Amino acid sequence: MKKWLIGFVVLVAAVVAAYLVFGRGLVSATASEATPAVDAGEILPVEAGSEVVADAVVVPVQSARLSLSTGGIVAELGVAEGDLVRAGQLLLRIDAARQAAAVAQAEAQLLRAQSALAGLEAGPRPEEIQVAQTAVEAAQAQLARLQQGARAEEIAAAEAALAAAEASLQKVTEGPREGELVAARADLANAQAALRQAQAAYDRVKGEPDVGALPQSLQLEQVTNMYTAAKARLAALQQGASTADVAAARARVQQAQAQLDALMAPARPAELGTAQTEIRRAEAQLELLEAGARPEAITAAEADVATAEAVLEQARVALAETELRAPFAGTVASLEAQVGEQVVPGVPIVVLADLSAWQIETDDLTEINVVRVHSGDPAIITFDALPDLELSGTVVRIETIGQTKMGDITYAVIIAPDQHDSRLRWNMTASVAIEAK
DSSP states (O other), X not given: OHHHHHHHHXXXXXXXXXXXXXXXXXXXXXXXXXXXXXXXXOOOOOOOOSEEEEEEEEEEEEEEEEOOSSOEEEEEEOOOTTOEEOTTOEEEEEOOHHHHHHXXXXXXXXXXXXXXXXXHHHOOOHHHHHHHHHHHHHHHXXXXXXXXXXXXXXXXXXXXXXXXXXXXXXXXXXXXXXXXXXXXXXXXXXXXXXXXXXXXXXXXXXXXXXXXXXXHHHHHHHHXXXXXXXXXXXXXXXXXXXXXXXXXXXXXXXXXXXHHHHHHSOOOHHHHHHHHHHHHXXXXXXXXXXXXXXXXXXXXXXHHHHHHHHHHHHHHHHHHTTEEEOSSSEEEEEEOOOTTOEEOTTOOOEEEEEEEEEEEEXXXXXXXXXXXXXXXXXXXXXXXSOTTOEEEEEEEEEOSSOEEETTEEXXXXXXXXXXXXXXXXXXXXXXXXXXXX
């Protein structure tokens, strides 16, 4: 019995020793195969989850906050909130009287500049050339007359004028002839007789109520005038010519004599020189017309036209800036203006959006999460207001520049849903779960 007990103890000790030798080696070998060797100081990577979740909102695919670049009083509203508009449709217009006047003025300036350029390019008209040629011929004829002297008929006319002036002077100085005095006295006597006869006829009817309308009154007045005129003529003849009359007659004689002397005398050198100068001036004017406009004058006129066109374009742009038009087709989501109100440049007054298509926008991705997201990543979209709605979508854009938000740098990401739901509204809250690659 004792021997059996000793043998059992020895057997157990042998088994324990074998486990300690072979069992630990096996475990060590297994552990070595399962766990790769790690160098001292190496940091093992931590495997993160593949899903990125962020809060988001529903926004239109296309929207714009529209404003005018110039201020003024609203003169016309072309739409109301909620209206569907087409691209280019008028939304509102401010008073544009000043801008329209500027356009009209610029158009007139352009027309004037174009007319001036056209005139230079067309050159002189045939009528202008003919006038210049006639001026040359007239100057040449004047020189020829000076060189040839007066013609016989001109001298004869001047001599006749002198003779007439001398005869008039002689008549003035001699006084009236006896026959003229006799005739004047006879006219006065006849007038006196007629006056007496008319007075007698008038005296017979002067008591009548309408005597002024009777022929006797008219006859008396006429005869009285005749008597006064005859008396004045006789007095003038008896008095003879005045000193002024004699002086005037002598001046006429001297003038006629001077004209005759000028015709008889040869042309003076100064007159010939003046006539030659006039010929050269007329010929130069003709040559200038025939040569046409100078190139630099046409260039300057073209520059004037270009300047006028630029001014007109600026005026038209200023006029166009008084109108606000839809840059794309969509819905007027907001209209902050009324007719008669003052609008300020640069302040949005119309919000326009294309509500036919939506996209999901989140600005909740931090710089740590955004590096795991790429364009084309799939996403699942859920909505707070529509718990039963879940849409699939795709990341279509990641903003390049981050913004500071509550102490973190966040980036905006746009997700396009694969389907659309008519219950979606602008700025509805949503949650996106992006399956990052």
